[in-house]
Amino acid sequence: MVRETESFFDLRGEEKKQYAGKKLFDPIRCGTSFNANVDKTLLWRDYLKIHVHPHFNAPAKPSGFSKVLQEYCEKTREMASELLRGISESLGLEERYINEKLGVESSESHQLFVANMYPPCPQPELAMGLPPHSDHGLLTILMQNGIQGLQVMHKGKWVHINPLPNSFLVNTGDHMEILTNGKYKSVVHRAVVNNKATRISIGTAHGPPLDTLVSPAKELVADDADQAYLGITYRNYLELQQSKSLSGKSCLDRLRFSM
Numbered sequence: 001m002v003r004e005t006e007s008f009f010d011l012r013g014e015e016k017k018q019y020a021g022k023k024l025f026d027p028i029r030c031g032t033s034f035n036a037n038v039d040k041t042l043l044w045r046d047y048l049k050i051h052v053h054p055h056f057n058a059p060a061k062p063s064g065f066s067k068v069l070q071e072y073c074e075k076t077r078e079m080a081s082e083l084l085r086g087i088s089e090s091l092g093l094e095e096r097y098i099n100e101k102l103g104v105e106s107s108e109s110h111q112l113f114v115a116n117m118y119p120p121c122p123q124p125e126l127a128m129g130l131p132p133h134s135d136h137g138l139l140t141i142l143m144q145n146g147i148q149g150l151q152v153m154h155k156g157k158w159v160h161i162n163p164l165p166n167s168f169l170v171n172t173g174d175h176m177e178i179l180t181n182g183k184y185k186s187v188v189h190r191a192v193v194n195n196k197a198t199r200i201s202i203g204t205a206h207g208p209p210l211d212t213l214v215s216p217a218k219e220l221v222a223d224d225a226d227q228a229y230l231g232i233t234y235r236n237y238l239e240l241q242q243s244k245s246l247s248g249k250s251c252l253d254r255l256r257f258s259m
């Protein structure tokens, strides 16, 4: 998948142009920064985003991309379901709770493939690959090409994540925080750039069907006063996040009841 992604980014600008500057729900789009229409400064990042489930989409070039993508997305969906079974159990719920309540294993569940490419930057200390943010969705399964750059906020400090060979990193997303009424927190992370090597990261975001309302699970809320977040559909949340430049957990904060 990493090799095919490199080949995609290596295509001539002309070949990628058909996917450039498209809208949030267009099947395939690529570009620079996060949302160049609203970002105040551009980010040192090229991206490719593909809606791969419920409808599978893939660019026609490079020629091997589609087949590898399809298999990669199927396997990561299985992995996400398995992780969600474990997370349900960890909350004292039935193993199938999250998958069933949110329709994660249904034919309508949503999966977004996001590939990031951060070329070497002559002055890395002046640039940012991706600013601090948390991901939408329940879980993001992330793979990296062995070059460091991801940092996770832990106890108020940025911690470098060493990309272990042949490993995945799993980030909890904002919908996990909403669903669990804050028992699982979405993780704030960012990507910094370097002046030596091109970094590639590939994430798949796993969520419910786009029109499913995600709200705190009744089983995890003691009473009305304990409900910490407003419900929102996955679709509306994606639109909300895309309408602003990325900034920490500012999207989720809008749904949080102040204590």
Ligand SMILES: O=C(O)CCC(=O)C(=O)O
Pocket: 114, 116, 130, 135, 142, 144, 149, 150, 189, 190, 191, 200, 201, 203
């Ligand atoms: O490049 C990375 O490691 C992080 C990518 C990321 O956070 C994202 O695509 O949401």
Ligand SMILES: [Fe+2]
Pocket: 133, 134, 135, 189
């Ligand atoms: Fe992210």
